[in-house]
Amino acid sequence: MLEDNLNETQSNDTNALIERRLEELAELNNRSINAFEYSYDVDSFSQEIKADFEKYDGKVVSVAGRIMAIRRMGKASFTHIQDDHGRIQAYIRKDDVGEDSYATFKLLDIGDIIGIRGYVFKTKTGETSVHADEVKLLSKSIRPIPIAKETTDEKGNKVIHDQFVDKELRYRQRYVDLIVNPKVKEVFIKRSKIISSMRKFLDDSGYLEVETPVLQSLYGGAAARPFITHHNALDMKLYMRIADELYLKRLIVGGFNGVYEISKDFRNEGIDRTHNPEFTMMELYVSYKDYNWMMEYVEKMVQYICKDVFSTTEFEIEGNKVNFDGKWNRVSMVDELNKILGYDILKTTKDDLAKSAKQHHVELKGGESKGKIIDELFEVTIQHKLVQPTFVVDYPVELSPLAKKHREKDGLVERFEAFVVGRELCNAFSELNDPIDQKQRFVDQSKMREEGDDEAHQIDDDYVRALEYGMPPTAGLGVGIDRLVMLLTNQSSIRDVILFPHMRPND
RNA sequence: GCACCCUUAGCUCAGUUGGCAGAGCAAAUGACUCUUAAUCAUUAGGUCGCCGGUUCGAACCCGGCAGGGUGCACCA
Numbered sequence: 001m002l003e004d005n006l007n008e009t010q011s012n013d014t015n016a017l018i019e020r021r022l023e024e025l026a027e028l029n030n031r032s033i034n035a036f037e038y039s040y041d042v043d044s045f046s047q048e049i050k051a052d053f054e055k056y057d058g059k060v061v062s063v064a065g066r067i068m069a070i071r072r073m074g075k076a077s078f079t080h081i082q083d084d085h086g087r088i089q090a091y092i093r094k095d096d097v098g099e100d101s102y103a104t105f106k107l108l109d110i111g112d113i114i115g116i117r118g119y120v121f122k123t124k125t126g127e128t129s130v131h132a133d134e135v136k137l138l139s140k141s142i143r144p145i146p147i148a149k150e151t152t153d154e155k156g157n158k159v160i161h162d163q164f165v166d167k168e169l170r171y172r173q174r175y176v177d178l179i180v181n182p183k184v185k186e187v188f189i190k191r192s193k194i195i196s197s198m199r200k201f202l203d204d205s206g207y208l209e210v211e212t213p214v215l216q217s218l219y220g221g222a223a224a225r226p227f228i229t230h231h232n233a234l235d236m237k238l239y240m241r242i243a244d245e246l247y248l249k250r251l252i253v254g255g256f257n258g259v260y261e262i263s264k265d266f267r268n269e270g271i272d273r274t275h276n277p278e279f280t281m282m283e284l285y286v287s288y289k290d291y292n293w294m295m296e297y298v299e300k301m302v303q304y305i306c307k308d309v310f311s312t313t314e315f316e317i318e319g320n321k322v323n324f325d326g327k328w329n330r331v332s333m334v335d336e337l338n339k340i341l342g343y344d345i346l347k348t349t350k351d352d353l354a355k356s357a358k359q360h361h362v363e364l365k366g367g368e369s370k371g372k373i374i375d376e377l378f379e380v381t382i383q384h385k386l387v388q389p390t391f392v393v394d395y396p397v398e399l400s401p402l403a404k405k406h407r408e409k410d411g412l413v414e415r416f417e418a419f420v421v422g423r424e425l426c427n428a429f430s431e432l433n434d435p436i437d438q439k440q441r442f443v444d445q446s447k448m449r450e451e452g453d454d455e456a457h458q459i460d461d462d463y464v465r466a467l468e469y470g471m472p473p474t475a476g477l478g479v480g481i482d483r484l485v486m487l488l489t490n491q492s493s494i495r496d497v498i499l500f501p502h503m504r505p506n507d
Numbered sequence: 508g509c510a511c512c513c514u515u516a517g518c519u520c521a522g523u524u525g526g527c528a529g530a531g532c533a534a535a536u537g538a539c540u541c542u543u544a545a546u547c548a549u550u551a552g553g554u555c556g557c558c559g560g561u562u563c564g565a566a567c568c569c570g571g572c573a574g575g576g577u578g579c580a581c582c583a
Contacts, residue, residue, distance in 0.1 A: 016552060017517055017534060069543075076540035093540055110533075123541050146518040147533060149544040161544060162519040162532055168575045169518095180518095223583045269582050270508080363580085375583065399583050417583095427583080455583080506574060 021142040024107050028140065033104060035140035040064050040115040046081075046088035049120055050128045056120040063088060063130060064115040064138060066179065067108060068147065077105065078129075081114060082179070089129040090116045096133050104137065111141030145179055171501050184496075190309060191485045191497055195262060197308040198282060198479075201301050207258030207284065212247035214240060214264070220463070221245030221402070223455040224267040227277070240266035244283045245402065245476065246463045249431060252285050252474050253466045260284040262481065273493045274423075277502050280481035289475035290430040291414045295391050298418060298426055298477065299328055302389070310488065317421050317490050320387050324420075329390040333378055334412065336392075340381050345374055346411050353377070369448070371396030386419040401441040401457050403429035420487055424480070431474040435467035 028035045044061035065081035065088075075094040080087045094102040096118075108114065118132040146164040153159050163181070164170065170177040170184075177184050199209065217236065219226045221243030229238050244261045251259045262282045269275060286294070306313045306324050313325040337345050341356050353373045357364055362376045374396050386392070394406055395415040403413035414430035432438050441457075442464070448456040485497040495501035 015517065020534065071542050071545050072539085073542065073545080074539040076542085078542045078545085080543080089543075091541070095540075123543090125541075125543075127541095127543075129541090144517050144533065148518080149532070151544055159544090164518065166514095166518085166575090168514090171575095225582095267582075270580085272582090273577085275582065372583080395583085401583095504574065 017144045018142055021109060021140070021144075024109070025140050025142060028104070028107060028137070031104065033137060035137060037115075037136065037138045040136065040138050042083075042115070045085060046083050047085040049088060049130075050086070053120070053122070053128050056128075058119055058121070060117065060119050060133075061130060062115060062117045063090075065113065066141075067110050067112050067114060069149075070108070070110060072106070075102070081116065089123070089127050090118065090132050090135075091121075091123070091129050092116075092132045092135055096131070097135055101135055105135050108137060109141060109144070110147055111143070111145045112137060113139040113141070145176060148180055167495075168503075171495055172503055172506065174499055187485075187489050187491060187497060188499060190489050193309045194305055194485055194488060195280075195481060197305045198301065198481075199262065200308075201304045202260050202284065205258065205297075207260050207286065208256055210248070210251060210256075210259050210261055211263070212241075212244055212251075212261060214266075216241050218458050218460050218462075220458055220460050222265075222267075223457065225269060225455060227266045227268050242267050243478070244281065245478070246460060248283055248285045249471060249474065249476070250463065250466045252287050252431075253469055253471045256287075258284070258286040271502060273495075274483065274486075276482065276494050276498055279494070279498075282477075282479045282481055284477045285431065285474055286476075287472040287474050290473060291393075291416055291428055291475055294428045294475040294477055295328075295330070295393075295416060297475075298391075298428065299324075299389075302425075306488070315488065315490070317487055318492065320421050322388060322420060324389055328418065329386075329388060330416075331382075331390060331392055332394050333374070333382075333392050334394060334409070336382050337374065337377060341377070346409075369396075369398040371398030375399055383419060384422040387421050389418060389420050389425070391416045391418050398444075400429060401445050402432055402438075404432045404434075405437070423483060423487065425484065425487065426477060426479045428475065428477040431471070431476045433467055433471040433474060435464050438467055439464050 025035055041062055042064045044056070044063050046063065046065070049056045049061060049063070063081065063083065065083035067079055068082045068087060069080040071078045077092045079090050079092065081090060092102070092105060097105070115134075115136040115138050116130055116132045117134040118130045121129060121131050123129050148163045149161045151159045151161065164176065170181070203209070215229070215231070215238045217238060219239040219242050221241075222245070224242045226242050227240040229240065230236070231238050242265055244263065244265070248259050248261060260282060262280065264278050265281045266278050268277065271277060286297075302324050303313055306315075313323055315322045315324070334345060343352070345353065350370045350373065353370060354364060357373050357377055360377060360380050362373075362380055364373065364376075368376075378392075382392075393416040394409060394412045395403070397405065397411055397413050400413045400415050403415045406412040406414050415428065417427045418425040432441070442459040445457040446459050449458075482494050482497050485491070486494060489497065491497050
């Protein structure tokens with residue numbers, strides 16, 4: 001038994017395995033061994049040593065990492081340690097490291113972090129290894145990790161036994177997930193590279209990365225319910241932003257040629273496979289451009305990221321072969337729907353649309369605008385069929401209070417969304433820069449709000465004032481980063497591309 | 508918000524008709540100086556998610572709650 005005060009200093013879900021390791025820790029202390037060292041001079045990494053054995057053969061290296069396997073054979077032992085990019089085996093002989101050091105090694109466990117110095121060699125079975133002359137404990141692990149073991153079958157495929165798969169534990173304790181499931185780590189490395197690559201593409205275009213307020217007294221730029229918080233000193237309600245849009249366009253008014261922001265937005269909605277309450281969005285605004293230009297820009301940007309990060313534009317996504325290369329399909333939302341429904345949706349009545357909605361099993365509550373019904377019909381009839389990257393262009397004005405009226409088609413705005421395997425990749429439009437029209441749209445939205453639509457846009461008078469000073473013609477774009485990463489890494493849940501997805505508190 | 512499913516040892520999972528709580532890995536002790544899911548022997552390890560009910564008896568049947576998953580709804 002250990003003293004009570006020792007137990008109180010750790011998390012309270014202790015067990016016999018942890019108590020056993022605390023006893024080992026006490027024994028290490030008795031031997032004046034620091035179980036939590038200050039630093040270690042690492043000069044080599046597992047992956048490089050294994051990839052370039054000829055260069056390292058016989059050379060003395062210092063490596064460090066977490067013990068993932070130990071095979072003891074009396075006076076000699078093998079261990080695998082895992083560093084940032086892989087694992088390497090070490091061979092530890094009592095005769096080489098000395099009696100005391102070998103006795104200390106016997107007190108170590110899977111999960112402990114150690115440093116090893118020794119020369120690189122290949123075992124008689126051909127595995128690149130480090131023949132240790134020094135083993136140093138760097139950090140003791142007192143909580144056992146859920147260790148999996150690997151074998152290789154006749155075909156050379158890796159088979160993982162007893163893998164740590166409990167999704168709840170994996171998300172709540174992502175640090176453990178990352179230790180024992182290397183493929184998880186790969187996804188998050190890809191995520192980071194996708195964002196860097198996007199940033200590089202935007203920077204190389206000459207656009208300026210900026211930061212705008214997360215805490216806002218008026219929220220806008222999207223249709224969503226916000227998180228509400230409170231500022232104590234000012235004693236006022238503040239909202240967490242649901243979009244960056246209105247502030248970024250104020251900067252276009254201010255004279256920047258192009259601005260973008262990659263940041264978290266917050267929406268107070270349900271949580272599911274494609275929604276996390278905080279998520280990452282990239283928004284870009286470029287002056288003197290319209291949505292036609294932006295379509296080409298999106299194509300180029302996505303193709304650049306694909307080639308930069310994955311060295312290909314061809315992807316396997318949910319069993320579909322998808323190619324991002326070349327010019328993407330462009331379809332008109334209205335034309336496609338007219339073909340399917342057999343009449344002109346812009347000239348027809350709301351009642352006819354409601355009938356069509358019923359035929360296509362779209363549930364309406366009543367009170368939806370004409371544009372909303374059109375959008376619902378689009379989702380069930382067309383969206384899910386869009387496998388290859390496709391721009392859907394020209395949306396009903398009711399759905400897009402910040403987009404500019406179509407230059408030719410009445411009742412529509414110049415807006416597009418890109419879809420891949422039925423999923424939205426981005427949303428963009430020619431930005432509305434007529435302050436009088438914008439004011440009217442806000443007023444219309446506020447009527448919808450009064451009629452019970454709590455996601456309708458708030459009136460932002462300061463934004464209208466900014467437009468009154470004059471905003472150049474501008475193209476705007478929003479890309480949901482989490483969903484882009486889901487697509488490119490073929491993950492079906494947003495939780496698998498967010499390191500710490502939101503979970504209900506458990507303990 | 509609704510429906511269905513899951514919750515058993517640190518991890519992965521069995522658990523028959525309601526009748527003593529099981530295995531593999533991990534752990535401990537011993538043997539073993541080229542092993543690799545090391546091997547061999549021995550040992551220990553449980554609030555069967557929580558609360559209640561039915562029953563002589565509940566991991567198992569019933570009800571409620573919690574957490575999680577999937578689908579639907581919501582999400583321009």
